Amino acid sequence: MNALHVLRAEGVLSVQDLGRPGHIAQGLSRGGAMDRLALIEAGALLGLKSVVAGIEMAGTGGLFTVDQPTRIALTGAAMTATLNDAPLQWQACHLIAPGQRLRIGGAQAGAYSYLVPAGGVLTPEWLDSRAAHLNIGIGAILTSGQKLKIGTDRAPETPSLIITVAPRFQGGTIRMMDGPQTSLFSDHVLATFCQTTFARAPRGNRQGVRLDADARFASDHAGSLASDMLLPGDLQMTGDGVPYVLLAECQTMGGYPRIGSVIPADLAQIAQTPPGGQIRFQRITLEQADALFRDEAGQLRDAAARCRYLTRDPAMMADLLSYQLVGGMTRGDELEED
Amino acid sequence: MSDPTELTPTALPAGLDGVLIRMALTPAPAAMAAAQMLAAELDRTPPKGTVEIAPGLVSVLVRFDAAVTTRDQLAKAMLRRASVIANDPPGLPDPARRWTIPAAFGGDHGPQLGEVARTVGQSEEAAIDEICSADLRILAIGFAPGQPYVGLLPEAWNLPRMSELNPQVPAGALVSAVRQLVMFTAASTTGWRQIAQTGFRCFDPGRDQPIPLRPGDAIRYTAVSASDMAGLMATTDGLGGARLEVLR
Numbered sequence: 001m002n003a004l005h006v007l008r009a010e011g012v013l014s015v016q017d018l019g020r021p022g023h024i025a026q027g028l029s030r031g032g033a034m035d036r037l038a039l040i041e042a043g044a045l046l047g048l049k050s051v052v053a054g055i056e057m058a059g060t061g062g063l064f065t066v067d068q069p070t071r072i073a074l075t076g077a078a079m080t081a082t083l084n085d086a087p088l089q090w091q092a093c094h095l096i097a098p099g100q101r102l103r104i105g106g107a108q109a110g111a112y113s114y115l116v117p118a119g120g121v122l123t124p125e126w127l128d129s130r131a132a133h134l135n136i137g138i139g140a141i142l143t144s145g146q147k148l149k150i151g152t153d154r155a156p157e158t159p160s161l162i163i164t165v166a167p168r169f170q171g172g173t174i175r176m177m178d179g180p181q182t183s184l185f186s187d188h189v190l191a192t193f194c195q196t197t198f199a200r201a202p203r204g205n206r207q208g209v210r211l212d213a214d215a216r217f218a219s220d221h222a223g224s225l226a227s228d229m230l231l232p233g234d235l236q237m238t239g240d241g242v243p244y245v246l247l248a249e250c251q252t253m254g255g256y257p258r259i260g261s262v263i264p265a266d267l268a269q270i271a272q273t274p275p276g277g278q279i280r281f282q283r284i285t286l287e288q289a290d291a292l293f294r295d296e297a298g299q300l301r302d303a304a305a306r307c308r309y310l311t312r313d314p315a316m317m318a319d320l321l322s323y324q325l326v327g328g329m330t331r332g333d334e335l336e337e338d
Numbered sequence: 339m340s341d342p343t344e345l346t347p348t349a350l351p352a353g354l355d356g357v358l359i360r361m362a363l364t365p366a367p368a369a370m371a372a373a374q375m376l377a378a379e380l381d382r383t384p385p386k387g388t389v390e391i392a393p394g395l396v397s398v399l400v401r402f403d404a405a406v407t408t409r410d411q412l413a414k415a416m417l418r419r420a421s422v423i424a425n426d427p428p429g430l431p432d433p434a435r436r437w438t439i440p441a442a443f444g445g446d447h448g449p450q451l452g453e454v455a456r457t458v459g460q461s462e463e464a465a466i467d468e469i470c471s472a473d474l475r476i477l478a479i480g481f482a483p484g485q486p487y488v489g490l491l492p493e494a495w496n497l498p499r500m501s502e503l504n505p506q507v508p509a510g511a512l513v514s515a516v517r518q519l520v521m522f523t524a525a526s527t528t529g530w531r532q533i534a535q536t537g538f539r540c541f542d543p544g545r546d547q548p549i550p551l552r553p554g555d556a557i558r559y560t561a562v563s564a565s566d567m568a569g570l571m572a573t574t575d576g577l578g579g580a581r582l583e584v585l586r
Contacts, residue, residue, distance in 0.1 A: 021389075021390070021401075022389070022390050023483075024390060024392035024399065024401075024480075025390075025391065025392040025393060025479065026479060026483055026484065026549055027479045027480045027481060027482050027483045027484055027485050027523070027541075027549075028483045126543065135482075135524065136482060136483055136523070136524060136541065136543075137524070137543070138543060177351065177353075177354070178351055179350070179351060179352060179353075180350035180351070180352055180358045180360060180397070184363075221363065224364055224496065224498055224516055225363060225364065225516075226362070226363065226364055226365040226369070226370075226394070226395040226396040226397070226516070227365075227394065227395055227478070227480070227481075227487060227516075228358070228360070228394040228395065228396070228397045228399075229352065229358065229392055229394050229397070229399040229480065231352060231353045231356065233353065238501070238503060238529065239498075239499055239500060239501030239502070239529055240501045240502065251480070251481040251482060251526075252392070252480045252481060252482075253394060253478065253480025253481045253487070254481065255499060255515070255516065255529075256499065256529065261352075261353055263354065264353070264354055286351055286409070289354060290354060290409065292354075293354045293355070293404055295404065295405070
């Protein structure tokens with residue numbers, strides 16, 4: 001059996017996949033990775049047909065080893081990474097041999113980073129998902145010394161890939177669409193909302209994050225509305241008009257009015273904005289939003305098209321002698337593909 | 339109470355793969371009954387492309403597969419059915435089951451009971467009596483797994499949510515706003531006021547039935563002392579002394 005050993009867990013680490021959709025009626029939100037795109041990009045780097053579970057790391061990473069040769073993808077917010085002290089590129093996949101020590105340090109920008117083994121993390125499933133849902137006590141934060149069962153990498157010799165990712169780790173402009181309660185806000189409040197620069201609040205969690213600004217965004221209807229269903233991305237105003245963006249482990253129902261909803265394509269950008277990072281909102285039409293819809297299979301295909309072979313500088317390779325440089329079969333032109 | 343002019347079914351966007359049909363903005367009894375009826379009907383014969391149906395208090399959310407249907411097609415199909423129901427709004431059906439759930443009101447277990455009772459215009463004792471004698475139903479399950487929205491209390495209990503959030507109420511807390519009670523699944527931040535504490539765990543993934551409560555169940559709270567609550571909170575089945583009667 002193959003295992004990923006968490007020799008040291010230094011950040012807030014949990015197992016995540018794309019979560020468990022379909023249970024809103026029971027009060028269970030989808031959960032799953034805070035940056036779903038990063039898990040999809042990991043799947044593309046590893047040449048997978050569907051996304052597998054990996055380790056989500058917030059803040060910093062830890063120290064890891066494996067039992068069998070396994071490729072791992074490193075995606076999401078870039079962290080410092082070394083394999084036996086040789087630096088590894090982020091947004092790329094790498095082969096790890098048993099005994100080699102993978103050390104992952106602090107994030108340079110962004111908030112959530114992912115370590116995904118090619119065979120996926122195989123912790124037990126609950127309702128068809130391995131995602132820890134920390135808010136309701138499903139799964140738990142990983143601790144030092146834990147051994148996680150992982151699937152066997154069926155093609156560890158596959159050359160390493162690197163993926164080009166759009167910048168989403170520093171805040172910026174976020175597109176929002178109307179939701180069920182947008183019309184409960186006045187045109188003036190909506191206009192002001194889109195002209196305001198917000199700072200991501202210092203505290204936040206997997207349920208959501210507060211956005212700070214001097215302005216307030218109240219609706220006359222707040223206070224007496226019937227509660228209704230909430231979804232990740234919703235921009236909820238508490239009674240005093242302070243916005244919260246709801247994220248993966250958000251509640252499923254609430255009564256504070258929502259001014260709109262962050263479109264799925266930009267939700268990773270919100271989740272990845274570090275504390276203090278600046279955010280502005282751009283309201284787009286339903287037609288524009290619908291045109292930006294991509295299902296997960298489509299996103300995986302798009303991500304695969306952004307991958308290319310990773311070339312490493314031999315001078316940087318402390319482990320050069322462990323590589324079999326001339327024995328492999330090669331056509332010699334693979335690097336020219338795509 | 340069942341004045342049909344109250345009901346204005348509206349189809350609204352809920353994310354890129356969701357349509358929400360809302361019967362009214364506030365939790366009027368006719369709107370709640372109509373939403374439950376619409377959800378039941380959609381469950382029986384889901385429109386093409388439906389992947390998930392979730393009933394709220396006065397609305398129903400349907401999530402769809404964009405490869406099979408469009409937002410507009412689904413909204414039209416749902417609105418047709420909603421309008422038929424809205425034109426002849428039903429009453430709430432009789433409950434099939436009734437829960438009797440012990441609760442310790444006031445003091446450390448209900449720090450905002452006094453404030454709520456004052457707003458309702460009653461003594462704390464009268465407010466407790468009114469809750470314990472009310473004909474209450476589970477109106478919806480939501481916020482957290484298995485967490486019930488319970489109501490409706492008399493009109494005087496139409497308290498707005500707080501503008502400042504309650505930083506944290508414990509699991510099992512009984513809170514109130516907008517003529518309703520919520521019994522919290524997990525410790526949580528909330529804009530509702532805590533009036534009591536129960537030992538009822540709404541969700542336990544390790545239990546045979548992780549989620550014991552269902553929409554439509556009748557609920558009756560019985561007041562117990564703080565010292566009795568300590569024992570009830572320690573019950574190993576996690577039901578805090580609650581009893582379930584099957585009525586039909």
